[in-house]
Amino acid sequence: MSSFIAAFVVLLVFFLLMSVGYIIKKKAVEGSCGGLGALGxxxxxxxxxxxxxxxxxxxxEEAREKKLAQNRIL
Structure with a gap:
C-alpha cells in the first residue's frame, strides 16, 4: 500500500509541476516529434x-485567423 501512495504522490507532484509550467508559459504541452506537421x-x-x-x-478557423490578423498590434 505504501508503494501505491508513493506512486500517487509522485504522479500528483508531476501534474502539479506541469500545471505551474503551463500557467507561467501559457503554452500547451506538445510532443517532441512534431506530430503530423513533421510528416507533411x-x-x-x-x-x-x-x-x-x-x-x-x-x-x-480561416475566418478566425483572418480576424486575428486584422486585429494584431505587432
Missing part, C-alpha cells in the same frame, strides 16, 4: 474531399 500532413483528415462538418470547421 496539414490536417488529421488527409482526404481530398472533406465532409461538410469539416468544411464548416475549416471555414470558421
Amino acid at each position: 500532413i496539414e490536417k488529421a483528415c488527409d482526404c481530398d474531399n472533406p465532409c461538410d462538418a469539416r468544411k464548416a470547421r475549416m471555414a470558421a
Whole structure:
C-alpha cells in the first residue's frame, strides 16, 4: 500500500509541476516529434474531399485567423 501512495504522490507532484509550467508559459504541452506537421500532413483528415462538418470547421478557423490578423498590434 505504501508503494501505491508513493506512486500517487509522485504522479500528483508531476501534474502539479506541469500545471505551474503551463500557467507561467501559457503554452500547451506538445510532443517532441512534431506530430503530423513533421510528416507533411496539414490536417488529421488527409482526404481530398472533406465532409461538410469539416468544411464548416475549416471555414470558421480561416475566418478566425483572418480576424486575428486584422486585429494584431505587432
